[in-house]
Amino acid sequence: xxxxxxLMILIPILALLPWIPGVPAFWxxxxxxxxxxxxxxxxxVLLTGVGGLTSFGQSAFVGLGAYTTAWLTTxxxxxxxxxxxxxxxxxxxxAYALGAITLRLSGHYLPLCTLAWCLALYYLYGNxxxxxxxxGIAGIPPLSLGGWSLGTGPRMYLLIxxxxxxxxxxxxxxxxxxxxxxxxxxxxxxxxxxxxxxxAHYKVVVFVYAALLGCVSGWLYAHMQRAVSPSPFGLGxxxxxxxxxxxxxxxxxxxxxxxxxxxxxxxxxxxxxxPGLVGTTANLEMLAFGVLMILVLxxxxxxxxxxxxxxxxxxxxxxxxxxxxPARLAAAPELPRRPASNAGDLVLEVDRVxxxxxxxxxxxxxxFRLRAGEIMGLIGPNGAGKSTTFxxxxxxxxxSGGAVRFLGDRIDxxxxxxxxxxxxxxxxxxxxxxxxxxxLENVALGxxxxxxxxxxxxxxxxxxxxxxxxxxxxxxxxxxVGLGDVIDQPAGSLPLGRQRIVEIARALxxxxxxxxxxxxxxxxxxxxxxxxxxxxxxxxxxGMSLLLVEHDMDFVMNLTDHLxxxxxxxxxxxxxxxxxxxNPAVLEAYLGGLDDDWDEPxxxxxxxxxxxxxxxxxxxxxxxxxxxxGGAS
Amino acid sequence: xxxxxxxxxxxxxxxxxAIYALLGLALVLVFVVTRVILIxxxxxxxxxxxxxxxxxxxxxPGTAHLxxxxxxxxxLAEAVSCWRARQWRGYGSTLGWALVLPLVLExxxxxxxxxxxxxVLRVLFALxxxxxxxxxxxxxxxxxxxxxxxxxxxxxxxxxxxxxTGLGLLFFGAEGWRTPALVEGTVQIGPVAWTAQTxxxxxxxxxxxxxxxxxxxxxxxxxxxxxxxxxxxxxRLVGISTxxxxxxxxxxxAAIGALSGMLIAAITTIYYDTGFLIGLKGFVAAIxxxxxSYPAAAAGALFVGVLEAFSSFWASPFKEAIVFTLIIxxxxxxxxxxxxxxxxx
Numbered sequence: 001x002x003x004x005x006x007l008m009i010l011i012p013i014l015a016l017l018p019w020i021p022g023v024p025a026f027w028x029x030x031x032x033x034x035x036x037x038x039x040x041x042x043x044x045v046l047l048t049g050v051g052g053l054t055s056f057g058q059s060a061f062v063g064l065g066a067y068t069t070a071w072l073t074t075x076x077x078x079x080x081x082x083x084x085x086x087x088x089x090x091x092x093x094x095a096y097a098l099g100a101i102t103l104r105l106s107g108h109y110l111p112l113c114t115l116a117w118c119l120a121l122y123y124l125y126g127n128x129x130x131x132x133x134x135x136g137i138a139g140i141p142p143l144s145l146g147g148w149s150l151g152t153g154p155r156m157y158l159l160i161x162x163x164x165x166x167x168x169x170x171x172x173x174x175x176x177x178x179x180x181x182x183x184x185x186x187x188x189x190x191x192x193x194x195x196x197x198x199x200a201h202y203k204v205v206v207f208v209y210a211a212l213l214g215c216v217s218g219w220l221y222a223h224m225q226r227a228v229s230p231s232p233f234g235l236g237x238x239x240x241x242x243x244x245x246x247x248x249x250x251x252x253x254x255x256x257x258x259x260x261x262x263x264x265x266x267x268x269x270x271x272x273x274x275p276g277l278v279g280t281t282a283n284l285e286m287l288a289f290g291v292l293m294i295l296v297l298x299x300x301x302x303x304x305x306x307x308x309x310x311x312x313x314x315x316x317x318x319x320x321x322x323x324x325x326p327a328r329l330a331a332a333p334e335l336p337r338r339p340a341s342n343a344g345d346l347v348l349e350v351d352r353v354x355x356x357x358x359x360x361x362x363x364x365x366x367x368f369r370l371r372a373g374e375i376m377g378l379i380g381p382n383g384a385g386k387s388t389t390f391x392x393x394x395x396x397x398x399x400s401g402g403a404v405r406f407l408g409d410r411i412d413x414x415x416x417x418x419x420x421x422x423x424x425x426x427x428x429x430x431x432x433x434x435x436x437x438x439x440l441e442n443v444a445l446g447x448x449x450x451x452x453x454x455x456x457x458x459x460x461x462x463x464x465x466x467x468x469x470x471x472x473x474x475x476x477x478x479x480x481v482g483l484g485d486v487i488d489q490p491a492g493s494l495p496l497g498r499q500r501i502v503e504i505a506r507a508l509x510x511x512x513x514x515x516x517x518x519x520x521x522x523x524x525x526x527x528x529x530x531x532x533x534x535x536x537x538x539x540x541x542x543g544m545s546l547l548l549v550e551h552d553m554d555f556v557m558n559l560t561d562h563l564x565x566x567x568x569x570x571x572x573x574x575x576x577x578x579x580x581x582x583n584p585a586v587l588e589a590y591l592g593g594l595d596d597d598w599d600e601p602x603x604x605x606x607x608x609x610x611x612x613x614x615x616x617x618x619x620x621x622x623x624x625x626x627x628x629x630g631g632a633s
Numbered sequence: 634x635x636x637x638x639x640x641x642x643x644x645x646x647x648x649x650x651a652i653y654a655l656l657g658l659a660l661v662l663v664f665v666v667t668r669v670i671l672i673x674x675x676x677x678x679x680x681x682x683x684x685x686x687x688x689x690x691x692x693x694p695g696t697a698h699l700x701x702x703x704x705x706x707x708x709l710a711e712a713v714s715c716w717r718a719r720q721w722r723g724y725g726s727t728l729g730w731a732l733v734l735p736l737v738l739e740x741x742x743x744x745x746x747x748x749x750x751x752x753v754l755r756v757l758f759a760l761x762x763x764x765x766x767x768x769x770x771x772x773x774x775x776x777x778x779x780x781x782x783x784x785x786x787x788x789x790x791x792x793x794x795x796x797x798t799g800l801g802l803l804f805f806g807a808e809g810w811r812t813p814a815l816v817e818g819t820v821q822i823g824p825v826a827w828t829a830q831t832x833x834x835x836x837x838x839x840x841x842x843x844x845x846x847x848x849x850x851x852x853x854x855x856x857x858x859x860x861x862x863x864x865x866x867x868x869r870l871v872g873i874s875t876x877x878x879x880x881x882x883x884x885x886x887a888a889i890g891a892l893s894g895m896l897i898a899a900i901t902t903i904y905y906d907t908g909f910l911i912g913l914k915g916f917v918a919a920i921x922x923x924x925x926s927y928p929a930a931a932a933g934a935l936f937v938g939v940l941e942a943f944s945s946f947w948a949s950p951f952k953e954a955i956v957f958t959l960i961i962x963x964x965x966x967x968x969x970x971x972x973x974x975x976x977x978x
Contacts, residue, residue, distance in 0.1 A: 054784050056791075101965060109964050111787055112670070112920065116960035119913070119953065127950035239791050246788060287799025293792035297785060298777045 002318050014161055018154035028157050030264065032224060035160035037244060037260035039217035042167055043210025044245040045256045050175065051206045052187035053103065056238045057114035060121040061211040063233030064091050065218025067125060070137040070228045075130070080143050084219045088212055095211035099204040118238045125230040136229030143223045156224050163220065164257075167213055170459035171253050177458030177467055179205070181445045184434060191432040194394060195510060196420040196449035205455055247296055249303025258304045266292065323488030324440055329475055332468035335450045338423060338511050340543040343373035346408070347514050347545045353392050353402035353412070355385070355569075362388045364569040365402065370514070370562075375536065375546040377556045377577075380566035381589060386549040387429045389566070390516050393547075394426045395419040407513070421449055425512035427503035429519055429549070435492025439483060439502055442491045444474035446509030477505040482531055497523030501532065514545045521555045533559050557581065565589070640825040642942040648831050648900065649914075650938025651838040652893045656915025657930040658845065659889040664919075665862035666882040667875075668783050669775055672790040674890050675912025676797035677763060679905060681891025682898035683801070684759040686810035688746045695804025696762045697735075697742040703769040704731040710773060731769065738762060752813060760891055767887025768880040775883075776876060794909065801905035809902035812895060834896045841889065842931070854881060910953070914941070917960050933963075 013020075018028050040058050048054050068090050069083030078086075102113045126134045142151025143159065150159050174180050182202045185192035193199055222228050240263065248259020270285045300307070341347065348370040355363040363385040370376050378386045391397035393404055395416035404412040411419050425446065433442050447470045453463035478487050481501050486494060491502055500520055507515055520536075521529050529552070536546060536559060550556045556563065557577045565572040565580060567589040573580055580586055656674055663671045680696050687694035711727045738761055744750075745758040774793055778785060816829040849855040861868040861878040869875055894908065901907070914937055921933025937956060945952045 054787070101961065109920075111784065112916070113961060113964050115913075116917070116957040120957040121954075123951065123954035123957075127954070239795075242788065243792070284799060284803065287796050287803065290792045290794070290796025290799060293795065294774055294789060297781075297789050297792065298774075301778075301781070301785065 003312075006317070011165070015158065018157055025153065028153050030268065032153075032157050032160050034257070034261045034264055035157075035164045036217045036221050036224075037241070037264060038164050038257045039167055039220075040214045040241050041244045041248065041260050042164075042171055042253060042256040043213035044241055045248070045253060046171055046175075046183070047206050047210040048242065048245055049249075049252075049255070050186075051183055051203065053203060053207065054111040054242065055114040055207075055210070056111055056235065056242055057118035057121075058210065058214045058241045059233045059235070059238035060118045061091055061095065061214035062218035062221065062237075063121060063125055063228075063230070064094060064211075065215030066222040066228045066233070067131055067137070067218075068215075069219050070140050070222050071131065073141050074137055074139055080141060080219075080223055083222075084216070087215050087219050091211050091215035092208055095208045096204060099207035099211075103203040103207060104200065114238070115235065118235045122230055122234045125233060132229075134230060136227060138227040140222050140226045140228070142226065150223075156220075160220050160224070163216060167216070168253050168257075173461050174209075174455060174459045175253070177463055178444075178448060178451055178453050178470060179455045179458045181437070181441055182448060184437060185445060188432060188434060190396065190416065191428065192445065192448075193416040194396065194420055194426055195446050195506070196417045197445070198417055209455070243293055247293075247303055249305030249307075252305045252309075254308075255303055255305035258308065262304060323438070324471060324475065326475070329468055329472040332465065332472045335447065335469050335473045335511070338513065341372040341407075341513055343371075343543055345372040346370075347372050347374075347406070348393070348547070349405040350389075350393065351403045351405065353389065353404060354400045355388050355392055355397065356400045361569050363392060366564075366566065366569075366571055367402075368564050368571075368574065370545050370547060372513075372545050373540055373543050374562060375540050375548065375560045376562045376564065377560035378547060378549045378564050378566065379551070379553075379556060379580075380572070383568075384566040385569040386566055387518055388569075390426065390429075390518055390547075390549060394424060394516055420510060423511070423513035424516065425507035425510035425514075426516035427500065427507050427518055427520060431496065431499045431503060433491040433499055433502055433506075436490055438488050439478060439491050439494070439505075440471060440474055440487050442502055443478055443505045443509055444470050446477075446506035447473050447511075450509075450511060474505070474509055477508040478502075480508070481505045481535055482528075495523070497525070497528065500524070501528075504532075504535075508539075512544065514547065515539065516547045518549045519551065520548065521550055521552045529555055637824045638946070640823065642946055643939065644825065644827055644831060646939030646942035647935065648834055648938070649897075649941060650918075650935035651835055652897050652911070652934075653915045653918045653937050654931040654934035655838055655841060655889050655893045656912055657918035657921075657934045658842065659886040660912075660916055660919040661930050662845075662858075663882050663886050666858055667771075667775065667779070667786075667879045669786045669879075670783070670790055670916075671886055672787075672909075672912065672916075673770070673793045673797050674886060674915065675908030675910070676794060676801060677767070677887045677890025677908070678894035678897070678911050679801050679805075679903060679908030680763045680766070680797075680894070681759060682812060682894030682903040682908075683805045683810055683905070684762050684891075685755060685812045685895050686898060686903070687805070688750075688755045688759060689752070689813055690810075691746050691748065693742045693746050694759075694762065695800070696766075697739045699800060699804065700735040700762055700765060700769075701739050703766060703773065704735040707731040707769050707772050730765065734765065752815065756815075756895055759895065760888065763891040764884060764888045767883035767885070770887075771879050771883040775879065779875070779879065798906050798909065801908075805905050807905065809904045809907075810898070811902050812898040814899040815896070830899050837892070837896060841892070845885075858882060914938075914956060917956065917963070920960060921963055 017023055017031065040062055044055065044058060065084075065087040068087035069080055072078045072083045072086055073080055098117060102110060102117075125131055125136075131137065142149055143156070144150055150156055175184065179202070182192060182197045182199075183206055185197060186199060186202060186206070190199070218233075221232070244259035244263045245256065246259070247262055248255035248257070267285060267289065270288050296303075346369060350366060350368050352365040352367050353363055354361070354365055366385075366389055368376070378389065380386055388397065392399050392412070395411065395414055395418070399412050402412070403410055406419070406422055406424060409422070411422065411424075434445075450473070451466045451470050453466040457463040457466075475487060478484060481504055483498065483501055483505065486498070491499060494502065500523060504515075504517060504520055507517070517536075521532060524532060533555060536548075540546060548556065548560065560577055562575070563577050563580045564574045565583070565586050572585050572589055573583045575583070656678070660671055660674055663669055663674075684694040684696045708728060708731050711724060711731075715721050715724050738758075741758070742762075745755060770793060774789060775786065778789060781789075814828075814830045814833075816833045818829040819826040820829060820832065821827075847855075849859055857868070857873045858878050858881060860871070860873055861875055865875055868878070890908075890912075893911075894903065897903070897911070915934065918934035918937050919930045921929050921936070937959070940959065941952060941956050944955045948955065
């Protein structure tokens with residue numbers, strides 16, 4: 001049995017619940033509240049659980065939706081549906097403005113900020129005359145649709161749950177799309193920028209999306225209660241929403257419903273049971289609530305939904321899909337490709353680039369050129385500044401001086417995503433994949449720039465053809481690098497060496513002109529290295545340019561056309577591999593000073609069977625500078 | 634508005650600002666050492682103020698019983714971890730401060746609430762009731778999740794705030810309380826009479842801030858805390874226990890919070906949930922310093938205090954809205970000025 005089958009049974013039960021004999025009316029009220037809360041929490045699941053942006057202030061947006069419709073329908077005498085529209089519009093504007101200002105705040109500043117504006121809005125609701133101050137607004141008309149009143153309990157219940165199910169469906173769709181992959185990459189720092197994802201944009205998108213869900217919930221609430229006052233939109237509720245997301249398990253859309261239901265039911269039970277238990281009239285639920293919250297965070301930080309999912313599997317339930325559908329992908333049209341550049345064209349020109357970290361010169365006036373159809377190696381001991389050079393070229397780190405030209409245009413100073421748009425793709429020294437996403441989805445992130453399918457299209461499932469084309473391209477690159485057997489596995493489950501290959505496939509998905517690979521062969525076995533070398537060689541023959549940082553000398557010497565050796569940020573030598581192997585300065589950097597009476601070996605410094613020196617030795621006394629500045633990008 | 638009103642407002646603002654400065658300092662301290670954003674700081678304020686108010690009114694505050702309860706829980710939690718580690722060394726001292734001390738205090742509480750006890754003794758007794766709760770809360774709540782992200786710790790803090798506010802309601806009821814002023818009398822400066830309490834508050838703040846400065850610059854424990862703040866792993870490698878550091882900072886935070894509460898309760902009526910807003914304003918102040926700089930936090934606190942005083946004159950209902958909206962431009966300014974660091978997860 002798959003989840004969708006369970007849903008097919010569940011939805012009719014939900015729809016008929018008010019008419020099932022023996023169901024108390026109180027249950028329907030409770031279900032209404034669960035639905036209203038779930039809508040808000042669903043936004044938080046996306047914002048906090050998926051996007052990693054914590055907000056304590058969602059209740060302020062609920063208030064915005066509720067107050068807009070309350071004021072327009074009472075003072076303005078407008079239709080509630082216009083109230084909804086106006087509320088959505090207003091929320092959109094407010095959330096966009098707040099998001100644009102505050103989402104650039106890093107780490108813990110954002111949650112603090114949400115706390116502050118939630119308080120500020122609460123005091124505004126409570127003090128503005130036209131919103132009725134702390135008394136609020138009463139006499140809000142019930143909803144009706146074409147003369148059919150939705151005011152009665154069961155009908156309101158149906159409407160709330162209809163909205164909730166639609167929101168769940170749209171959010172689920174959104175996560176399973178091009179935009180969804182970008183949103184899921186928000187947590188992983190700046191990596192996705194290197195594939196053209198505008199992270200700041202997607203942060204605002206999820207923020208507005210979550211705020212709109214809150215607004216809808218507020219609108220429904222206002223017309224269900226027929227009155228609004230500031231108290232349900234205070235900070236206490238904002239915190240409660242976040243807590244529901246945490247308890248439900250903020251990684252799944254259904255976690256929102258689980259969390260809202262669990263908290264509401266527990267709170268209700270506490271209200272019933274506690275006074276009798278302790279024998280006081282004091283309001284103890286806040287205390288019990290706080291203690292429960294602490295216990296959940298100490299013992300089940302992932303929330304309830306993963307527990308449900310585990311039980312489901314133990315009962316023999318299956319996941320929704322078994323992975324991708326090759327037939328469907330094969331039927332999708334291919335993505336357009338960039339015209340290949342002519343062999344011999346100048347692709348990359350690095351002109352005296354420089355990077356200083358305080359007093360340390362990590363990259364000291366490095367210059368080189370790379371032509372189409374060439375593989376160039378960048379080698380040197382650890383801490384030589386190779387990865388920093390990579391970061392300078394790909395726009396991940398800003399230059400202190402010099403210029404980088406790509407296809408004739410200056411690209412230094414451009415953001416990483418713009419450089420990616422121009423046809424440069426890269427892998428990272430420290431693997432930066434999204435471990436919970438499948439290999440296919442990780443690789444598809446690389447093709448982000450090759451489709452335009454947006455958030456709305458994704459939420460409404462209008463993007464399926466574009467999505468299939470993207471996935472088809474991702475699958476093609478995965479086959480090409482030889483990972484076809486693990487295409488549907490979570491990327492985090494692969495050994496580190498193969499994760500590096502996933503990064504290469506992801507970079508290839510950009511359809512790059514220039515590919516920067518940072519230690520692609522590290523952690524691979526001999527045969528895997530051979531296969532990788534064959535793939536890279538094939539790419540070169542197709543006219544792609546490659547720049548490699550690599551420690552495996554065998555791999556580098558056999559594959560590259562051209563080598564540049566760095567040590568302590570400066571260029572030590574440049575030339576074809578055979579010359580480099582005989583260069584005395586290079587030998588000294590790798591093996592230390594040679595004693596005068598020791599004859600230079602005839603076949604180069606690195607024995608052929610020494611395939612992975614890892615960290616080559618350094619001359620004594622110089623090792624203190626061996627910290628790799630900014631190597632982690 | 635004339636000069637007199639302005640001066641009165643300024644006096645209010647400086648007074649509140651000094652309290653916010655103390656709380657801001659404590660918040661910064663706790664954050665840099667443990668990465669915990671101590672939302673429940675305000676509850677220490679409430680507990681301190683209301684414990685003193687109860688004692689002064691001849692009643693035993695509920696905090697005396699709460700301390701015993703927390704102590705028992707700490708002893709149990711420690712017993713579990715000692716049993717797991719098969720290492721019972723140090724359990725004696727745990728029993729001492731977490732079980733014997735609270736029991737003794739609980740036994741003495743009716744005496745402290747008796748008539749004719751000098752106010753200073755009551756202040757000290759109330760401090761003795763509230764301060765040990767700092768390390769106890771650290772042990773019970775934060776130590777099990779000390780490796781969690783700043784975000785999880787923040788949510789935990791909110792939960793602790795809920796729990797303590799609930800306890801506050803249980804112990805102290807919904808009505809507000811004031812404490813007797815520490816010092817009576819007024820001082821005439823220019824056209825305005827400044828209350829002696831103002832100077833007492835300012836002097837206490839100055840002494841505390843000076844004391845903290847000495848503690849951090851001159852003592853080994855102070856250096857250990859600073860080292861932990863700079864680099865937790867590095868501190869562990871040189872033998873500083875981050876748990877001891879956390880425990881110590883929570884003790885300091887509880888002491889500062891409780892004392893602030895007693896200072897302010899002579900001027901403002903304190904309810905069981907007042908501490909939260911006071912703490913949050915300390916927090917706005919701390920954010921001025923980016924949660925790392927003490928002088929900036931103190932300056933921010935004075936600014937918040939004065940702004941609050943003046944906005945309560947001009948736009949009283951919007952006082953809170955103004956203070957909390959202020960945080961947004963400040964945060965923006967901080968985020969422009971600071972180097973972006975990816976949060977550890």
